[in-house]
Amino acid sequence: MNKDKRKAPRRPIRYTAWIELGPDDLHGCVLSDISEHGARIDIDETKPVPDNFTLMLASNGSARRKCKVVWRKPRNIGVTFERGLNEGSQATLVPKPDADAKVAKPETAAGNDAPAKSA
Secondary structure, eight states, X not given: OOOOOOSSOOEEEEEEEEEEEETXXXXXXXXXXXXXXXXXXXXXXXXXXXSEEEEEOSTTSSSEEEEEEEEEOSSEEEEEEOSOSOGGGOOOOSOOOOXXXXXXXXXXXXXXXXXXXXX
């Protein structure tokens, strides 16, 4: 019996991102699965992560999502995406299912550098 109550299926992904802990304070993390409504984020320490935060999906901050933590473990957190950002600033990491492909391949974050902190 399937007890998964998610609104949308999660897809495996390996994507470098940054959690905004405060002004000029970004913490690196990795998205390990994602759906239209949320994600699992791997991070070295979850204690400093607030219950609500902005997830930076691009090194320059152009793609980001507002997140709410729904569960925590020592090295990962589960989040839901808030719909408070305008459409232009929301990143699309979840590929649309391809009828011919069994598993859609997500984009990778190769070459992403940590965002520069402003002075």
